[in-house]
Amino acid sequence: MDFQLMIDSIPQLLEGAWMTVKLVALALALGICLAIPLALARVSKNPFLWMPVYGFIFVFRGTPLLVQIFIVYYGLGQSEAVRESIFWPFFKEAYWCAIFTFTLNTSAYTAEILRGAIQAVPHGEVEAARALGMPRLLMLRRVVVPRAFRLALPAYGNEIILMLKGSALASTITLLDLTGVARVIVARTFAPYELFIMAAIMYLALTLLIVRALKYAEWRLSPHLRPPRHSK
Amino acid sequence: MTIRNLVTALCVAAVVAFSASLSEAKDWNKLRVGVEGAYPPFSWMETDGTLKGFDIDIALAICAEINAECELVAQDWDGIIPALLANKYDAIIASMSITEERKKKVSFSEKYYSTPAKFVRKKGSGIEINEAGLKGKTVGVQRATIHENFLKDNYGEIIEIKGYGTQDEAYLDFTAGRLDLLLADSVALDDGFLKTNAGKNAEFVGPGYSDPKWFGDGAGIAIRKGDTELQAILNKAITAIRANGTYKAINDKYFEFDVYGG
Structure with a gap:
């Protein structure tokens, strides 16, 4: 193993890691904003609300992320209509194509996670809110959604980590994320072993950060499960 | 036969089959060739999955010339040298230019074509x-x-x-x-x-x-360093197909000029 090459590649790989972090963070942030209304529509009894959302989730969960990113990046670009539309400056950039695809993909999964969590909110708590005469929206805002968030957290943590790893597909559309940078260096040094091990270590480090942050968030959000602090 | 005997027999059979497949590679009566399949007109994949193109025809002609059975392996370009080094095939015939940088990792035959x-x-x-x-x-x-x-x-x-x-x-x-x-x-x-x-x-x-x-010295066939015997065989085969008209026939199938270059 060429350790010198591994050390020399660190600055470039860190630049790639920063691109990965930007992609994942932005996609997750936009994805969850989209997922909340989607999840609420998904649990609605109105077929005009839940049916399109069900279709959206079905499509994005049922197709590989790689195929989705190819459709958005290579597919849309082939159509004259798209190239002449006002959206082209957006879809012209590989970066925004990746953000767009990742956002839709993660929002589909997150919406499904939130749906499960909303339906798992203890019925008694919903009844209590109703008994207090809370209007529906207030009840959603104060009781159902916050409770659902806490219930969804472990599953959502999984989704964050899956998104981090899925973001490696950005390298297939010319973006220099962590995987992309590793591939570029491999292309010149023919040392896949060294470079991909370094990339793997950096992905692990990022995952570790996410896991720690989630653990803290879970601890913060479940004061009722902690032993009480005794005052003297 | 008890289950245990059966399992043992299967394991032995697997090991024998595996070591047999390992030892047969060195006779060069079978040549595994790494090709790309996304670089027309040199190589491309038909919609039914068959490989076509100048590189492919050259590979088949060389195998025929050295009386070897040809196994074409389609491999993405950026992993094509690592896969050769990992012994997934024995030679790369994929329009690969002979450059100093690549020579650090692999050996090359003489060029088989050269275009700017x-x-x-x-x-x-x-x-x-x-x-x-x-x-x-x-x-x-x-x-x-x-x-x-x-x-x-x-x-x-x-x-x-x-x-x-x-x-x-x-x-x-x-x-x-x-x-x-x-x-x-x-x-x-x-x-x-x-x-x-x-x-x-x-x-x-x-x-x-x-x-x-x-840009190197034209496109050559890449092989693992140390396969000097194969290198000699391939060089002889390139000279032979150049001399006996096979190269020209393939050349004329794809191009109106001589891609071998000066």
Whole structure:
């Protein structure tokens, strides 16, 4: 193993890691904003609300992320209509194509996670809110959604980590994320072993950060499960 | 036979079969050839999955010449040398230029063809190939190629280089308008892109590049270092198919000129 090459590649790989972090963070942030209304529509009894959302989730969960990113990046670009539309400056950039695809993909999964969590909110708590005469929206805002968030957290943590790893597909559309940078260096040094091990270590480090942050968030959000602090 | 005996017998059979497959490779009566399959007209994959093209025909002709059974293995370009080193096949016949950088990792046969590299621009774009003309332009290139190295070393500071896994993906993005220029082998560009419907609005611009420092000494067959016997066999086979007319027949099937070069 060429350790010198591994050390020399660190600055470039860190630049790639920063691109990965930007992609994942932005996609997750936009994805969850989209997922909340989607999840609420998904649990609605109105077929005009839940049916399109069900279709959206079905499509994005049922197709590989790689195929989705190819459709958005290579597919849309082939159509004259798209190239002449006002959206082209957006879809012209590989970066925004990746953000767009990742956002839709993660929002589909997150919406499904939130749906499960909303339906798992203890019925008694919903009844209590109703008994207090809370209007529906207030009840959603104060009781159902916050409770659902806490219930969804472990599953959502999984989704964050899956998104981090899925973001490696950005390298297939010319973006220099962590995987992309590793591939570029491999292309010149023919040392896949060294470079991909370094990339793997950096992905692990990022995952570790996410896991720690989630653990803290879970601890913060479940004061009722902690032993009480005794005052003297 | 008890279950335990059966399992033991299966394990032994598997080990025997495995070691047999390991030991047979060195006789060169079977040649596993790594090819790309996304680089027309040198190699491409038909919609039914069969491999076609100049490189493929050369590979088959060489196998026939040395009386070896040919096994073609399609492999993505940027992993094509690592896969050779990992013993997934014994030779690469994929328009690979013979460069100093690659010689550090693999050995090459003599060249089997040599054509210059060129830029392609959109018709009417008026882009000129010089420092001022290239400044700020986005240039598409296949990742891990001599063309990418040439751009990085000469214009890396003033242009944006976009690297693609295959040449075909670079064509798609050029058509989509994400690229100002392409740099690739002139023959690949001409037959693989400019003469196709997708490339009808594009044209060559600038000189043909063939500086050996970046573009090497033509395309050769890459093999693992140490396979000197195979190297000699392949060199003899290239000379033989050049002499007996097989090369010319393949050449004329794809090109109107001699791609072997000077």
